[in-house]
Amino acid sequence: MDITLNGNSGYNKTESYDDEKTTRLSELYEESLRLLGEDTSREGLEKTPLRVAKAMQFLTQGYNMQPDEIVKSAMFREDYQQMVVVKDIELYSLCEHHLLPFFGKAHVAYIPRHHITGLSKIARVVEAFARRLQVQERLTTQIKECIQETLNPLGVAVVIEAQHMCMQMRGVQKQHSVTTTSDFTGAFLKNIATREEFFNIIGHKLH
Ligand SMILES: [Zn+2]
Numbered sequence: 001m002d003i004t005l006n007g008n009s010g011y012n013k014t015e016s017y018d019d020e021k022t023t024r025l026s027e028l029y030e031e032s033l034r035l036l037g038e039d040t041s042r043e044g045l046e047k048t049p050l051r052v053a054k055a056m057q058f059l060t061q062g063y064n065m066q067p068d069e070i071v072k073s074a075m076f077r078e079d080y081q082q083m084v085v086v087k088d089i090e091l092y093s094l095c096e097h098h099l100l101p102f103f104g105k106a107h108v109a110y111i112p113r114h115h116i117t118g119l120s121k122i123a124r125v126v127e128a129f130a131r132r133l134q135v136q137e138r139l140t141t142q143i144k145e146c147i148q149e150t151l152n153p154l155g156v157a158v159v160i161e162a163q164h165m166c167m168q169m170r171g172v173q174k175q176h177s178v179t180t181t182s183d184f185t186g187a188f189l190k191n192i193a194t195r196e197e198f199f200n201i202i203g204h205k206l207h
Pocket residue numbers: 095096097098099100164166167
């Protein structure tokens with residue numbers, strides 16, 4: 001699968017699927033459907049294994065993305081040292097324990113030291129890590145580390161609020177519970193006022 005990430009025009013993707021991988025995945029999904037008691041020859045399911053094979057490759061395309069490179073592709077020297085906040089970044093991921101979706105919003109902030117990056121790049125970093133098999137905790141930390149390591153800012157803050165289908169559809173069935181994770185570096189870690197300012201901007205209550 002090739003993913004073409006196109007600089008200034010936002011989020012352009014060129015999808016093409018590895019034929020061999022797609023065929024093999026289709027066979028395995030057909031087998032899975034049979035094991036689940038389905039008649040895979042019925043009309044509605046005829047192309048389902050192929051669709052699932054493609055959908056799963058799409059949903060895990062983050063493995064083919066280099067988040068560090070996304071940030072570096074639009075990195076500028078700048079002396080602005082106030083908080084930059086990108087909030088309400090839509091996020092769709094798959095929990096690695098059940099292969100069921102979790103989805104919600106990410107809020108990312110950083111305080112530049114010498115460099116800033118394009119605002120759309122922050123959203124694309126979230127996307128690159130989310131389109132993999134994940135747990136919300138690791139996703140939060142990976143986004144934080146990527147921005148810290150590439151921009152070397154005075155601090156990074158990441159908050160993710162998400163609903164997990166594996167909780168809502170099975171097991172405890174806590175229908176509307178939202179899981180919040182957060183991770184911080186530098187000024188956000190050391191300075192409570194800075195952290196509070198961030199929480200105020202994203203409209204999140206501390207307690
Ligand atoms: Zn799960």
